[in-house]
Amino acid sequence: MKAVSSFSGLLTGEQKIIESIKSWVGGNLIGDDCALIACQLLVSTDALVEGIHFRRDLMSLGQVGWKAVAVNLSDIAAMAGRPRYLFVNVCAPPDFAESDFRCLYQGITDCARQYRLIVAGGDITKSEKLMLSLTVIGDVHENGCLTRSGAKPGDVVIATGDFGASRAGLFQLLSGQVGNRKAATTQARENAETSKSTDHTRDYAINRHIRPLPRLSESWTLVAKTGSTGALMDASDGLADALVQIARASSVGMMIELGSVPIHGKTKKVAAEAGVDPMEWVLYGGEDYELVGCIDANVWGEWRKEGSKGNPFVPIGIVTDGTTIDLTRHGAVAPPLDMSKCFQHLAPT
Numbered sequence: 001m002k003a004v005s006s007f008s009g010l011l012t013g014e015q016k017i018i019e020s021i022k023s024w025v026g027g028n029l030i031g032d033d034c035a036l037i038a039c040q041l042l043v044s045t046d047a048l049v050e051g052i053h054f055r056r057d058l059m060s061l062g063q064v065g066w067k068a069v070a071v072n073l074s075d076i077a078a079m080a081g082r083p084r085y086l087f088v089n090v091c092a093p094p095d096f097a098e099s100d101f102r103c104l105y106q107g108i109t110d111c112a113r114q115y116r117l118i119v120a121g122g123d124i125t126k127s128e129k130l131m132l133s134l135t136v137i138g139d140v141h142e143n144g145c146l147t148r149s150g151a152k153p154g155d156v157v158i159a160t161g162d163f164g165a166s167r168a169g170l171f172q173l174l175s176g177q178v179g180n181r182k183a184a185t186t187q188a189r190e191n192a193e194t195s196k197s198t199d200h201t202r203d204y205a206i207n208r209h210i211r212p213l214p215r216l217s218e219s220w221t222l223v224a225k226t227g228s229t230g231a232l233m234d235a236s237d238g239l240a241d242a243l244v245q246i247a248r249a250s251s252v253g254m255m256i257e258l259g260s261v262p263i264h265g266k267t268k269k270v271a272a273e274a275g276v277d278p279m280e281w282v283l284y285g286g287e288d289y290e291l292v293g294c295i296d297a298n299v300w301g302e303w304r305k306e307g308s309k310g311n312p313f314v315p316i317g318i319v320t321d322g323t324t325i326d327l328t329r330h331g332a333v334a335p336p337l338d339m340s341k342c343f344q345h346l347a348p349t
């Protein structure tokens with residue numbers, strides 16, 4: 001067993017605090033995307049704070065509600081679970097009207113219904129800023145449960161979808177490229193925003209940022225192939241963070257070919273306009289909510305023989321018995337990961 005401390009230099013401030021909390025509370029339930037408790041339920045909780053995780057001049061309340069549910073569902077997908085119940089705590093500013101609650105809950109229920117999630121309770125209280133804290137409960141999939149710690153040397157590193165698009169969408173919103181500013185302060189405006197948010201023909205990158213889709217069916221496809229063998233997590237804080245978290249939890253190294261990581265054409269276009277290497281957004285942008293996993297090479301080989309139809313994953317590297325994550329880009333050695341570029345949850349404001 002290799003020392004896991006080889007990745008301690010790659011932890012963000014938030015992750016260091018979480019490591020301390022784990023040692024203070026003891027036990028082994030903290031560390032994956034959900035807590036896997038003895039009765040085989042998956043439980044995950046997440047908070048979204050105005051000004052930190054969302055801005056109301058960039059997103060309507062309906063969009064905030066959708067995203068709050070979707071990111072919690074993504075944690076259930078990260079362990080290949082089946083979502084069941086949702087609890088919603090809303091801390092609302094004093095001027096938050098009943099119509100505002102209605103708009104917020106429109107987005108919450110839209111997303112919950114799409115994924116057959118039952119809103120089972122919650123709490124409302126006053127606060128200076130709008131804050132949502134959601135808890136989702138899911139069942140373990142009948143084929144098994146995947147965690148971050150199941151990767152072994154020789155496994156293939158795989159990922160769904162494409163990376164960097166959410167950060168590209170955020171860039172567009174911040175630079176005022178899309179007319180979503182001054183979102184919804186009136187009921188009529190909110191209704192217009194909510195209906196816009198359900199239009200999947202809108203800008204690809206903006207849509208990826210404001211309306212993430214949890215990769216639940218993709219995770220079920222994987223666990224049907226692997227059972228509980230292998231590793232999985234969702235890339236909520238960027239591809240770099242996902243790779244580090246899996247490598248660290250599994251005490252393995254990785255070799256990643258960045259040229260194999262899918263990047264949408266729109267993401268490349270926006271990055272070019274921004275004068276940014278799109279790989280920066282892929283690795284550190286975050287909020288793509290794609291899945292990153294490790295699968296036995298033989299199982300992967302058999303799956304590939306069936307063709308790419310019905311397989312939502314692409315290979316991006318291999319798991320090694322080393323203690324580092326080595327990157328190449330189209331075969332050439334790429335700069336090492338720089339975790340200071342990740343979203344810092346506990347950075348001073």
Ligand SMILES: [Mg+2]
Nearest residue numbers: 033075234236
């Ligand atoms: Mg997660």
